[in-house]
Amino acid sequence: xxxxxxxxxxxxxxxxxxxxxxxxxxxxxxxxxxxxxxxxxxxxxxxxxxxxxxxxxxxxxxxxxxxxxxxxxxxxxxxxxxxxxxxxxxxxxxxxxxxxxxxxxxxxxxxxxxxxxxxxxxxxxxxxxxxxxxxxxxxxxxxxxxxxxxxxxxxxxxxxxxxxxxxxxxxxxxxxxxxxxxxxxxxxxxxxxxxxxxxxxxxxxxxxxxxxxxxxxxxxxxxxxxxxxxxxxxxxxxxxxxxxxxxxxxxxxxxxxxxxxxxxxxxxxxxxxxxxxxxxxxxxxxxxxxxxxxxxxxxxxxxxxxxxxxxxxxxxxxxxxxxxxxxxxxxxxxxxxxxxxxxxxxxxxxxxxxxxxxxxxxxxxxxxxxxxxxxxxxxxxxxxxxxxxxxxxxxxxxxxxxxxxxxxxxxxxxxxxxxxxxxxxxxxxxxxxxxxxxxxxxxxxxxxxxxxxxxxxxxxxxxxxxxxxxxxxxxxxxxxxxxxxxxxxxxxxxxxxxxxxxxxxxxxxxxxxxxxxxxxxxxxxxxxxxxxxxxxxxxxxxxxxxxxxxxxxxxxxxxxxxxxxxxxxxxxxxxxxxxxxxxxxxxxxxxxxxxxxxxxxxxxxxxxxxxxxxxxxxxxxxxxxxxxxxxxxxxxxxxxxxxxxxxxxxxxxxxxxxxxxxxxxxxxxxxxxxxxxxxxxxxxxxxxxxxxxxxxxxxxxxxxxxxxxxxxxxxxxxxxxxxxxxxxxxxxxxxxxxxxxxxxxxxxxxxxxxxxxxxxxxxxxxxxxxxxxxxxxxxxxxxxxxxxxxxxxxxxxxxxxxxxxxxxxxxxxxxxxxxxxxxxxxxxxxxxxxxxxxxxxxxxxxxxxxxxxxxxxxxxxxxxxxxx
RNA sequence: GCCCCUGUGGCGGAACUGGUAGACGCGACCGACUCAAAAUCGGUUUCCGCAAGGAGUGCUGGUUCGAUUCCGGCCAGGGGCACCA
Numbered sequence: 001x002x003x004x005x006x007x008x009x010x011x012x013x014x015x016x017x018x019x020x021x022x023x024x025x026x027x028x029x030x031x032x033x034x035x036x037x038x039x040x041x042x043x044x045x046x047x048x049x050x051x052x053x054x055x056x057x058x059x060x061x062x063x064x065x066x067x068x069x070x071x072x073x074x075x076x077x078x079x080x081x082x083x084x085x086x087x088x089x090x091x092x093x094x095x096x097x098x099x100x101x102x103x104x105x106x107x108x109x110x111x112x113x114x115x116x117x118x119x120x121x122x123x124x125x126x127x128x129x130x131x132x133x134x135x136x137x138x139x140x141x142x143x144x145x146x147x148x149x150x151x152x153x154x155x156x157x158x159x160x161x162x163x164x165x166x167x168x169x170x171x172x173x174x175x176x177x178x179x180x181x182x183x184x185x186x187x188x189x190x191x192x193x194x195x196x197x198x199x200x201x202x203x204x205x206x207x208x209x210x211x212x213x214x215x216x217x218x219x220x221x222x223x224x225x226x227x228x229x230x231x232x233x234x235x236x237x238x239x240x241x242x243x244x245x246x247x248x249x250x251x252x253x254x255x256x257x258x259x260x261x262x263x264x265x266x267x268x269x270x271x272x273x274x275x276x277x278x279x280x281x282x283x284x285x286x287x288x289x290x291x292x293x294x295x296x297x298x299x300x301x302x303x304x305x306x307x308x309x310x311x312x313x314x315x316x317x318x319x320x321x322x323x324x325x326x327x328x329x330x331x332x333x334x335x336x337x338x339x340x341x342x343x344x345x346x347x348x349x350x351x352x353x354x355x356x357x358x359x360x361x362x363x364x365x366x367x368x369x370x371x372x373x374x375x376x377x378x379x380x381x382x383x384x385x386x387x388x389x390x391x392x393x394x395x396x397x398x399x400x401x402x403x404x405x406x407x408x409x410x411x412x413x414x415x416x417x418x419x420x421x422x423x424x425x426x427x428x429x430x431x432x433x434x435x436x437x438x439x440x441x442x443x444x445x446x447x448x449x450x451x452x453x454x455x456x457x458x459x460x461x462x463x464x465x466x467x468x469x470x471x472x473x474x475x476x477x478x479x480x481x482x483x484x485x486x487x488x489x490x491x492x493x494x495x496x497x498x499x500x501x502x503x504x505x506x507x508x509x510x511x512x513x514x515x516x517x518x519x520x521x522x523x524x525x526x527x528x529x530x531x532x533x534x535x536x537x538x539x540x541x542x543x544x545x546x547x548x549x550x551x552x553x554x555x556x557x558x559x560x561x562x563x564x565x566x567x568x569x570x571x572x573x574x575x576x577x578x579x580x581x582x583x584x585x586x587x588x589x590x591x592x593x594x595x596x597x598x599x600x601x602x603x604x605x606x607x608x609x610x611x612x613x614x615x616x617x618x619x620x621x622x623x624x625x626x627x628x629x630x631x632x633x634x635x636x637x638x639x640x641x642x643x644x645x646x647x648x649x650x651x652x653x654x655x656x657x658x659x660x661x662x663x664x665x666x667x668x669x670x671x672x673x674x675x676x677x678x679x680x681x682x683x684x685x686x687x688x689x690x691x692x693x694x695x696x697x698x699x700x701x702x703x704x705x706x707x708x709x710x711x712x713x714x715x716x717x718x719x720x721x722x723x724x725x726x727x728x729x730x731x732x733x734x735x736x737x738x739x740x741x742x743x744x745x746x747x748x749x750x751x752x753x754x755x756x757x758x759x760x761x762x763x764x765x766x767x768x769x770x771x772x773x774x775x776x777x778x779x780x781x782x783x784x785x786x787x788x789x790x791x792x793x794x795x796x797x798x799x800x801x802x803x804x805x806x807x808x809x810x811x812x813x814x815x816x817x818x819x820x821x822x823x824x825x826x827x828x829x830x831x832x833x834x835x836x837x838x839x840x841x842x843x844x845x846x847x848x849x850x851x852x853x854x855x856x857x858x859x860x861x862x863x864x865x866x867x868x
Numbered sequence: 869g870c871c872c873c874u875g876u877g878g879c880g881g882a883a884c885u886g887g888u889a890g891a892c893g894c895g896a897c898c899g900a901c902u903c904a905a906a907a908u909c910g911g912u913u914u915c916c917g918c919a920a921g922g923a924g925u926g927c928u929g930g931u932u933c934g935a936u937u938c939c940g941g942c943c944a945g946g947g948g949c950a951c952c953a
Contacts, residue, residue: 004907044953084953157951168951216872220948223871298949302869332869351869435950442951512953551947554872588947634946664880664893668873670946672880676894684893686907723884731881735892742892749909812888817934819888857933863887867933 006689008653012776016117024792025064025119029525029537031073037541038064039520041549041557042079045105045127046086049112051589051635051661051673052550054645058658058773059586059667059730060548061118065772066725068119069796075541077523078113078120080106080127083512085168087446091478098446099474102129112646116654117775119792124526128515129446133522135469136532137514138451142462143571144194151193152460155439156296159187163481166443169297179481186292191441192450192508196563200225200433203562212582214668217554224555226434230254231413232339233427235265238314238324243276247422249315249327252338252432256416257408258345260397261366263356265315266308266330268340274329277311284309284329291331306354307331318416318426319398330355336436346387353387367392367405374401438560440511443483445476447509455496455503464497470505483507516557517564520544521574533573542574543581546728551585551668558583584728587670589661591641593630596620601640602627605647609675632672643673655774656682662730662773684738685777688770691741692781694748695763702757707803710747710755713740714762718799721769730773737770760785765797813838814865820847823864831858838864 019025040060043053064076080102087098094101106127113120126133144150158167162180166189171178196203204225207218233256234248249265267274269291278285287309294300308328317323325343332351333342346356346363356363367388368377374395394400394408403411416427441450449470451463463470473491476484485491485507496503518532525537549557561579568574594602597620607627608619618627635642648657660681665671717740724732744766747759764785771778771791782791806827811834813821821843825834835856838844848866855867 041953046953081953086952166951169949170952172951220872224949226871296951299869302949304869306869354869439950444951511951513950516953550953551873552953553948555948556950557953631945666881669881670874674880674894677880680894683907690908732892735882738892745909810888814888814934817887817932822888855933857887859887863934865887865933 004690004693006686006777006780008655008685008776011780012115012117012654015776015779016114018779018790019117019119019792022790024790025076025121026123027073027075027077027121029540033071033073035075035541036064036067036072036546037075037520037524037544038067038546039077039523039544039548041547041553042081042516042519043109044081044084044086045102045109047105047108049109049645051643051645053113054116054648054657055589055661055667055671056548056550056586057113057116057118058661059584059728060546061116061120061658061775062662062725062730062772063546063548063728064119065775065792066796068792069768069772069794071795074119075523076118076120077124077526078118078122079125079519079523080109080129081512081516081519082106082127082129083447083509083515085444085446088444088478091446092481095478097474097476099129102127102446115646115649116658119775124523126519126522126526128448128512128519131469131471132529133519134448134515136522137448137510137518138463138468138470139465140518140532140568140571140573141510141514142451142465143573144567145462147567147571149195149198149567149570151195151437152190153193153437154188154190155193156186157189157443158296159185160481161185165481165483169295172295172297172300175293175295175300183293184295186294186296189441189443191439192452192506193437193439194514194563194567196438196560197433197435199563199566200227200435202566203435203559206562206578210578210580210583213580214583214585217551217558217583217585220554221559224435224559226432228254228432228434230338230430230432231256231409231416231427232430233259233318233343233416234421234424235315235318235325235343236321236421237327238316241312241314243273243280243313246273246276246313249273249341250339251341251343252430253343254432255345255348255409256412256427257394257400257403257405258348258366259317259319259343259412260394260400261345261347261364262317262325262343263346263352263361263363264344264359265325265327266333266342266344266355267327268333268335269329269331270335271329271333271340273313273327273341274311277313277329281311284311287329291329294331301332301334304331306351306358308355308359310359318419326361328355328359337434338432347381348387348389350387350389357383364396366394366397366400368395369393438511438513438563440514441508442511443486443507444509445472445478445484447512448515449485450506450508450510452506453494453496453503454506455499455501457501458496458498458503461496461498461503467497485509513557513560514564517561518568520547520561520579521565521568531573533568535575538574538576542576543579546582546584547580548584548586551587554585584667586667587665588634589673590632590670591635591643591673592632593639593641594618594620594627595630596623596627597625601638603640604643604675634670635673648678652678652682653685653776655777656685659684659734659770659774663734664731666731667728684741685774687745688741688766688777688781691744691748692763692767692784695744695760696784696786698751698756698760699753700757700760702754704754704758708747708755708758710743710762711758712803713743714765715799715803717769718765718797719804722796722799725772733769734773737766740766740769767791768794768797809861811838811861812863813841813844814863815844815847816868817865820844827861831860834858834860834864838866 040056068074082102087102090101091098158172160167160177162182172184232252234250269288278288308330311327313327314324344352346353347365363383365381369392394403400408419426451470453461492505524541525534528534565579594607596602608621618629620627660678717736720736721733767778767781778791809827810822812819823837823841851868857865
């Protein structure tokens with residue numbers, strides 16, 4: 001018997017060094033084997049890696065190592081999403097330059113990732129804040145500009161009137177700036193946009209082709225793009241009620257069938273009609289100002305109480321010019337969507353209903369369930385009843401009565417298209433999208449500069465190619481809020497590239513989503529200094545075969561990347577449409593929360609868990625007082641329920657941490673980090689080591705007449721582990737490996753001269769099966785078993801179908817759907833034979849005694865159900 | 869508010885396309901080894917019941933020979949909502 005415990009502290013760094021020296025994970029573009037590109041969403045260098053990273057990168061690494069073993073040329077790179085607000089916050093709070101802070105964090109986190117033993121090609125590493133990266137981004141921006149993919153228009157931002165700075169949504173707390181506490185205002189700024197909305201239809205339709213994406217992500221994106229078919233309708237305004245120049249009001253609706261139930265009109269606070277009317281009505285102006293103080297986030301707008309102001313303007317109903325409706329300015333109408341104006345039908349829309357209730361406006365039902373009569377529907381109606389939103393039949397609506405919703409929509413469209421008002425058709429059919437253009441301007445320092453120069457004479461002038469990159473100045477101060485680029489004494493002053501006159505640089509930088517919209521393409525050839533991408537590398541590696549990241553990126557990052565890839569194709573930087581062929585969204589890492597007797601949050605490291613007859617209790621180690629075990633939540637600094645990967649790797653090793661991360665929960669779901677769970681994983685590592693050291697003494701060669709059970713178990717495990725790895729069901733892989741290890745342990749306990757070689761072989765297979773998850777332990781075991789080379793270079797085992805097949809099956813027998821017994825049948829028995837065997841079974845026969853059998857259902861290889 | 873997801877023993881979860889609910893692990897309990905402990909090994913562990921048996925996959929109703937799986941309603945928890953990344 002050898003040294004009985006596996007020493008990960010010594011082994012893990014040793015194997016990492018060997019992989020490194022032999023450049024095992026370095027990828028060559030001229031590798032002739034079929035390619036496989038596996039990518040995990042690159043991290044923001046926030047300071048230290050967290051358990052979410054460990055989970056994400058452990059998963060990606062399993063896929064990468066598995067594909068390598070299956071004979072693919074694998075590309076598995078890593079980099080840093082390095083621009084962003086936290087660096088500027090750190091600069092303000094800690095007086096450290098954003099670049100210094102960022103690169104220090106990268107160094108720390110890179111060391112942490114290395115200690116995990118990931119099979120990454122580090123030679124391709126870059127950070128998006130490297131000028132060598134963002135210079136290509138600036139060039140592509142200019143190419144997009146030339147190709148008509150960029151627009152300049154106004155949009156609203158959160159403005160802090162005290163700090164004189166633009167705030168991100170997360171910096172607005174309860175309508176106030178997070179530092180100044182001042183009430184936030186909406187402000188209009190002229191900004192740069194990428195014209196993603198030109199691709200709405202294309203991005204929506206192409207979702208159908210993304211068959212290896214989670215259905216829910218495709219659904220979320222489809223809803224986000226939000227295609228709707230509707231009608232724009234122009235309503236005549238009662239002339240004496242409306243300001244001069246406003247004869248009509250154009251609205252957009254997807255429910256023209258409910259026109260008969262119209263109760264009011266509502267327009268956005270920044271609708272031209274509202275602005276004009278507000279100029280003449282101080283109370284209205286005050287209401288508009290109030291709407292403007294609500295912040296710009298959708299959630300804020302829609303959860304706010306529905307409020308409005310009656311402008312006194314009246315609109316004439318398109319069906320009946322004597323029917324006049326009030327025009328309100330309402331806080332829940334968005335100028336960005338449709339025409340910024342709607343008609344309200346409270347009986348069939350929740351928001352309209354809320355609004356009508358608050359302002360005592362008419363509510364008239366015009367759609368009823370098909371099975372009701374008009375009279376019944378009218379009798380059943382009340383103002384207090386919730387709006388009816390389902391399909392049905394139109395009533396109370398004159399010429400539309402009796403039509404289905406679809407037919408009524410068509411009838412309204414046909415009628416109003418044919419009528420005219422002020423020399424144009426009253427209505428027009430319109431396909432509308434919710435998706436808006438992508439505003440990329442940020443009034444911040446730590447981002448990629450937008451390579452534009454504003455000249456009074458020449459207007460907007462692109463920075464010439466040879467002058468790229470436009471780099472950020474180093475000498476900036478963060479003593480004051482706002483964009484340091486604006487305040488910089490010299491940086492913004494440049495001669496116009498066209499006329500040479502003094503001009504000024506664009507001081508906005510790009511949204512960091514731009515940085516992450518093409519990094520996967522850059523990884524295919526990060527060595528190209530002249531262009532963003534190289535055609536050969538793009539052709540070889542893209543699309544990404546398996547992309548893995550958090551579900552929180554389901555919409556924005558992924559949609560922007562899909563758009564950006566198309567834009568790159570149009571400008572000759574890529575030759576594909578979809579960047580990510582396979583997508584997997586993993587769940588979060590969550591942990592129990594603890595509070596001490598004073599109600600303060602306490603971290604798990606300061607807690608000892610005791611289990612006794614009263615269940616689990618937590619004790620604060622320092623004070624010895626009992627702590628309260630709170631709910632399980634996403635790990636966050638504020639609730640102190642964080643576990644530091646460094647601590648875990650130091651006390652248990654990288655393999656144990658990786659194994660536990662993958663073991664319990666399905667990867668798409670949240671995983672609860674628990675001390676007991678990690679300890680269990682640690683015990684398993686030692687168990688494997690014991691099995692391997694014992695098996696290493698067994699002979700390799702031998703002969704037997706029969707196939708030992710352990711051999712069958714190993715082959716079955718190869719089959720099931722491979723299948724589950726293909727589908728990223730890591731928790732099931734681990735269960736299968738546990739099973740195999742149990743079978744091997746039993747076989748070892750009863751080993752004979754005959755079974756020795758079979759056990760040794762099964763152990764070798766088991767080592768290969770867990771190698772993608774616990775690579776260091778696997779190498780150590782591989783060497784202990786005296787196998788050739790590295791397990792990282794070994795080919796994946798292949799299952800022998802003959803050894804996996806079962807010739808007899810245990811079949812459950814039900815009576816009336818309840819299991820009453822089992823019968824053992826030959827695997828190939830036909831239905832009649834199985835039925836006969838079920839009836840012949842003693843236990844079943846007794847229960848059937850004297851009762852008539854109505855029906856017998858035999859599902860081959862599954863079940864027998866006898867119905868009495 | 870809108871969109872999307874999730875809900876199974878004491879706990880994490882398994883159950884392929886509607887076919888034995890609880891694989892595998894954690895915890896707990898009992899036993900072996902030990903002077904003792906740790907480690908390790910063996911056994912038990914959904915609930916009620918001595919048993920026969922019955923109940924059971926958030927709640928509720930439906931479809932089916934058969935529902936964790938499909939459909940309707942409800943409840944609870946989570947993700948996203950365009951300047952957090």
